[in-house]
Amino acid sequence: MTAEIAKQIIEQMPHFEVERLHKLMGVQPQTVNVVQEAVNLLYSLKTHDICFTPEECAKYLGKHINTVRTAIKNKQIIAYPVGATYSIPKIQFIEKIIAEHEKNNLGM
Known part of the structure; x- marks a missing residue:
C-alpha cells in the first residue's frame, strides 16, 4: 500500500x-496534521508489514478464510488483487487497533 492510498483512506x-x-498516535489534534502524521507512520513501517494476505487477515480477525474472501467480494474489506491473491491494507482495521489500545491502557 502506498502512502497516497493511506492518505486517501x-x-x-x-x-x-x-x-x-490522534489519541492512538499520542498527538495533539490542534498541533499536527493527522493525515501527514499517519503517512509518516506508514513510511516508518517495514514495507512488508503494511498489508495482510487473506490468510493473515483471517488469523488477525479470528475468522475463517472463506469469511474474509466473502467480505472482500462484498467490498466489506478493501483489498487489491495481486496475482492470484489479494493485498489487504492493515490501516482499514484501525478501529480494532484503537479498541485494543484503549483496552490495554485501561488495564494498567
Whole structure:
C-alpha cells in the first residue's frame, strides 16, 4: 500500500475516527496534521508489514478464510488483487487497533 492510498483512506474517515487516531498516535489534534502524521507512520513501517494476505487477515480477525474472501467480494474489506491473491491494507482495521489500545491502557 502506498502512502497516497493511506492518505486517501484517512481523509475519508469520519471526524470521530480521526480524533481516535490522534489519541492512538499520542498527538495533539490542534498541533499536527493527522493525515501527514499517519503517512509518516506508514513510511516508518517495514514495507512488508503494511498489508495482510487473506490468510493473515483471517488469523488477525479470528475468522475463517472463506469469511474474509466473502467480505472482500462484498467490498466489506478493501483489498487489491495481486496475482492470484489479494493485498489487504492493515490501516482499514484501525478501529480494532484503537479498541485494543484503549483496552490495554485501561488495564494498567
